[in-house]
Amino acid sequence: MPGSAVTISSRFALISVCGPFLLAALCAGGSVAAQAPKEPETAVLTGSPLGPVTFAHKAHTKDHGAKCEMCHHASRPEKPLKAEHQKCTDCHTKVATPPMKTKTQAAFHDPMAKKGTCIDCHVQAAAKGKKAPTKCADCHKKPSAT
Numbered sequence: 001m002p003g004s005a006v007t008i009s010s011r012f013a014l015i016s017v018c019g020p021f022l023l024a025a026l027c028a029g030g031s032v033a034a035q036a037p038k039e040p041e042t043a044v045l046t047g048s049p050l051g052p053v054t055f056a057h058k059a060h061t062k063d064h065g066a067k068c069e070m071c072h073h074a075s076r077p078e079k080p081l082k083a084e085h086q087k088c089t090d091c092h093t094k095v096a097t098p099p100m101k102t103k104t105q106a107a108f109h110d111p112m113a114k115k116g117t118c119i120d121c122h123v124q125a126a127a128k129g130k131k132a133p134t135k136c137a138d139c140h141k142k143p144s145a146t
């Protein structure tokens with residue numbers, strides 16, 4: 001039948017144009033996986049007066065051993081997730097408004113950057129000789145004044 005022949009050939013066209021990555025996404029979860037926003041290459045967080053933090057997102061999950069759920073925690077009743085892997089800063093604002101308790105800084109580290117989401121792993125990695133920053137200015141970089 002001509003109808004089904006068209007369907008099949010257009011599917012082949014889609015697959016060969018979009019390549020194995022899309023194919024894998026389609027096989028893995030159909031439309032849900034295809035619609036979910038992709039993990040960013042880099043996330044730049046500009047909230048701190050100490051200077052923005054450039055976070056090599058993909059390098060962390062691909063090379064530094066970070067698992068999604070170490071940072072993107074499960075939905076909580078105080079403020080449920082609107083989307084999987086929603087931005088931290090949608091919920092963790094500069095000043096936490098009740099019922100939220102965890103402000104932006106605390107979502108990432110305690111006031112002295114001794115522990116927290118970003119620091120615990122860095123302390124361990126640094127102890128093994130890796131270049132995982134624990135000093136304020138190694139993460140918060142003021143743009144050079146030019």
Ligand code: HEC
Binds near residue numbers: 040067071086
């Ligand atoms: C070490 C912490 C960490 C890990 C691990 C991590 N993420 Fe993220 N992710 C972040 C941060 C920080 C942002 C930027 C949030 C913001 O701007 O408030 C982000 C942003 C995102 C965004 C963009 C959200 C938006 O709406 O702009 C997606 C999608 C995402 N991550 C998916 C993933 C997936 C998938 C994984 C696992 C493969 C993962 N993340 C692992 C910290 C992490």
Ligand code: HEC
Binds near residue numbers: 073091101117
């Ligand atoms: C949809 C809203 C929402 C998003 C998005 C969100 N959180 Fe949360 N988070 C919460 C709620 C609600 C709590 C529990 C109440 C509180 O501590 O303020 C919480 C608690 C926390 C805590 C306190 C420790 C704990 O586990 O209870 C940390 C740390 C944290 N979040 C980090 C993050 C990071 C990092 C991101 C982004 C990768 C993120 N959160 C994204 C809502 C959110």
Ligand code: HEC
Binds near residue numbers: 118121122131138
């Ligand atoms: C699972 C462990 C782990 C977690 C969690 C983690 N990091 Fe890292 N990070 C590393 C390691 C390991 C390195 C050093 C990589 C190397 O050997 O050069 C690193 C390096 C860095 C660097 C410097 C080099 C680069 O790749 O840009 C920055 C900046 C950084 N991390 C920011 C963050 C931020 C911000 C968070 C929290 C949102 C975070 N990291 C969470 C393991 C982690």
Ligand code: HEC
Binds near residue numbers: 048051
């Ligand atoms: C491993 C990287 C890392 C280190 C080290 C680090 N920070 Fe942060 N810090 C972050 C990230 C990521 C955020 C959230 C993004 C933002 O708001 O800029 C943050 C947020 C903050 C905020 C809150 C900004 C806001 O939006 O309200 C302050 C203040 C802050 N850091 C101060 C410090 C101080 C002081 C130190 C050293 C004692 C330090 N940080 C060390 C990564 C780091």
